[in-house]
Amino acid sequence: MRRRELIVGLGAFPALGMEPRPWPATTLDGVGNAAFADPRHGRSDALLVLQDDETLLEQYGPGHTVTTRHVSWSVAKSASHALVGAAVLHDRLDIDRPVSVIPDNADVTLRHLLTLTDGLPWDEARQPAAIASDASRLLFGVGRLDVAKFAASRSGARKTPGTTWNYSTGAYHLIAGELTARLFPTVGDPSQRRRAMADWMRRRLFEPAGMGSAMFEFDPRGTFYAGSLMWATARDFARLGSLYLNDGVAGGLRVLPEGWVRFAREPTIEPTYGAGWWLEGAPGRRAGPALLGGSPADAFHARGLDGQLILVVPSRRLIVVRLGYTPDGVTGWPAIGGCLRRIITLVS
DSSP: OOOOEEEOSSSHHHHTTOOOOOOOTTSHHHHHHHHHHOGGGOEEEEEEEEETTEEEEEEEOTTOOTTOOEEOTTHHHHHHHHHHHHHHHHHOOOTTSBOSSSTTOSSOBHHHHHTTOOOOOOOOOOOSOGGGSHHHHHHHSGGGGSHHHHHHTOOSOOOOTTSOOOOOHHHHHHHHHHHHHHHOTTOOSHHHHHHHHHHHHIIIIITTTTOTTOEEOBOTTSOBOTTTOEEEOHHHHHHHHHHHHTTTEETTEEOSOTTHHHHHTSOOSSTTBOSSSEESSOSSOOSSOOTTTTOSTTOEEEEETTTEEEEEEGGGTEEEEEEEEOOSSSSHHHHHHHHHHHHHHHHO
C-alpha cells in the first residue's frame, strides 16, 4: 500500500527550517492543502482519500494525528446501521418485529427507525435556536439521562409508519434501546448493560472491520448514543466506508449480511436517504445538500454535524473521509462538496 501522510500544523516543517512546498491545485495534494486553508471549511482536522484500498492522501490539522479519535456526530447513524446488520447476521435479529421500547407500540419496527419512516413525533429543527430542538434536549438536557425513554416520550400525533419521512436522531437512540434489550434482555444493571454492549460491538463489528479505535458513548442507563456520539480515528471511519464499499465484507470475512449494503442504499419516501446513509444521485432531493451535484449517481455518504463525512463512490472504488469543525450554513457544506468533486475528478 502506498501512503503519503502529511501532518499539518505540528511544527515539523519549521523545525527543519523549511516551509511546506506549494503543491499546484491540479494535484491531489494541492486540493488537500487548499481544503485545509479555505476559511469556508472552518477547521479541518483530517482528510483521507483511498482508492482500491490504496491511501492516496492522508492529511491532518493541528492537534490531530493518525491516533486521534474524533467525534462522529450523526455519522454514528451509519455505524449503528452496521451494528444492526451485525445483529441480523450473527444473532438472528428480526428488523420487522415491532419494537418494545415504545409504549403501546404495535407497528413501528427497526426497519422504520433505520429508514426514518417511523412516523413518531420528533423535531430536529434548530429553530428559533439550537437549544430548542429535541436533539439538543436529548444530548444536553434531561434526555441525556435516558435517551431511549426520552425519544419514545415525545408528545404529538403519530403518523402511520412507512408513510412519512422525518430526520430524527431520536429514532436511532430508540434503535440503541431496542438492540440492547433484544441482545441482553436479562441484564438490567446500567453498568453491566454498558459493558455487555460495548463488548458485543467490539466482537461483532469493530474488530472484524479493523476499527480498533471505535467506541460509542453511553447514557447513565447503559444505552449507547446510536445517533450522535461515536469516536474513532480517521482511518477507522475510512474502514467503515470500506465495509460498505465491499458489500459488508472486511479482510475476507462477512461482517454484514448479504444485501445489507443494498438496504442502506435503497431510497425511501425521502429519495435522498436510504437506511443510515445519504444517497447522492437520487432525484427529487429535498432533505440535504447535493454534495456532488448528483454525480456520480452511485455515491452515498455518512454525514454529521459541522462537516463530518464518509463518502463512498463504488464506481470509482473511492472513499473520502473528512473531519473537522465547519459551522453549518450556506457556505461550509458547498465548499466541502466542491473539494469532493475535485478529488473525484483527479482520481477518475
